[in-house]
Amino acid sequence: MAVLEVVDVVRRFGGKHAVTALQGFSMTVEAGEIVGLLGVNGAGKTTLVKIVATLLQPTSGTARVCGYDVTVRGRDARTHLGVVFGGDRGLYGRLSAVDNLIFFGGLAGIRRGLRRRAMEALEHVGLADRAGTRVETLSRGMRQRLHLAAGLLHQPRLLLLDEPTTGLDVVEAQRMRDHVAGLARTGVAVLLTSHYPVDVDQLANRVVVLQDGINRNDLPIARFRELAGFVAEVRITGTGPQPRGGDGQEIVATADGWTMTCRLHRWDAATLAMLTEITKGYAVTDLQVTPVGLEGVLHSLLGGRG
Structure with a gap:
């Protein structure tokens, strides 16, 4: 049995001109699992967390914490539930x-x-x-x-974390992430919402994307990153003559020389050989490799709204 089960939850606000925040949303969280809940403002994340926390009742559908329905047996559900809004x-x-x-x-x-x-x-x-x-x-x-x-x-067996590192400096933010990771290793299930992709990137086993009140994506984090269509972006800076480049490589002249940017679809020996070949004989002064992050994937999925 999952520690958290959300099944076909609908939540509407208002009367005649009702707004639907959740539209048949479903998901689960297992013991020891950290699930990152992502979405733009207004996607329904806070509404979902409040329903699971027994602070808000769904219009229809069910949410269960350790088997207890949050609307029918809310007190029992709360005995297994920790909520950290911060x-x-x-x-x-x-x-x-x-x-x-x-x-x-x-x-x-x-x-x-x-x-x-x-x-x-x-x-x-x-x-x-x-x-x-x-x-x-x-x-x-x-x-x-x-x-x-x-x-x-x-x-608690389930911890709801809403924006746990907001306003923290880099040291305190990392300390908070370390604490959360330690809790998961003891078997605590964690549902994490954050506007900081680094929180989810470092902690989550799975990513759920909530868009317009529905579960748009629910994938292991490694597979979620693959949705971007590339694994890393390489930025090469040099002086003197510009390389010719090739497909998928963008070269821009700068005051001091040139900068070439390309996206890598895989990271292996053949890729390294390709980078060596296209820069061979040119004066390279810097090379930066940036692995694809959740922010880029989310932005791509939501059509620029992430």
Whole structure:
């Protein structure tokens, strides 16, 4: 049984001029799997997350967490569910980090060993040394990790992460990704939404693209990257005479020389030989290889709307 099952979920807003945010959307998330949910603004991502989190009821269809229907047995579903929306709201600035967790743990119905669990959660996210620190004095990255700790208090089997690295510097963002990857290795299922493709690129096993309320694509991340039609882009810079180039190679004159850009459909010995041949005898000063990223794939799929 999947940890999360979403089956034919429809959600409409409004009356006479109703807007349909989800149109028969279906997906699953297995234990230990990180699924990246991608889509442009208005695609229905937040609506879906709120339905799974039992914050919003679907118009029709079902969502189940560990077998519990989120509309019929929402309380049971929530016992297996951790939700991390992050941001600056949702924490009490004048309380310490551990007191925030104790408060949220009490709301979640945890009675036995609550302080111990709170300290364990702080340890897990690297904040044990800040347990007694008032939240208002913590950095944004630390507050984001505290949000994660709050979502882990009741040891959920499914974690919903909505934009977990928004506003974080590169160090804190990577630290957050490391924590999430570690959770998945323990068997926690993760549904991740993010406007930062690097989050999904580094973490996800699968990618689901939500477009106009439907599941447009649902693929392992390696196969999803293949949808771009190329594996990498090469940018070669040189001085002096320009190479002649060939099919699929764009050469642009610059103030200092020239730049050639080409997309590679595979990365192997033959490709290296081709790059060597077309630049042979020319003054190459720089060569940069950029593997195809999720942002490029998404942009291609959504016709420039990604």
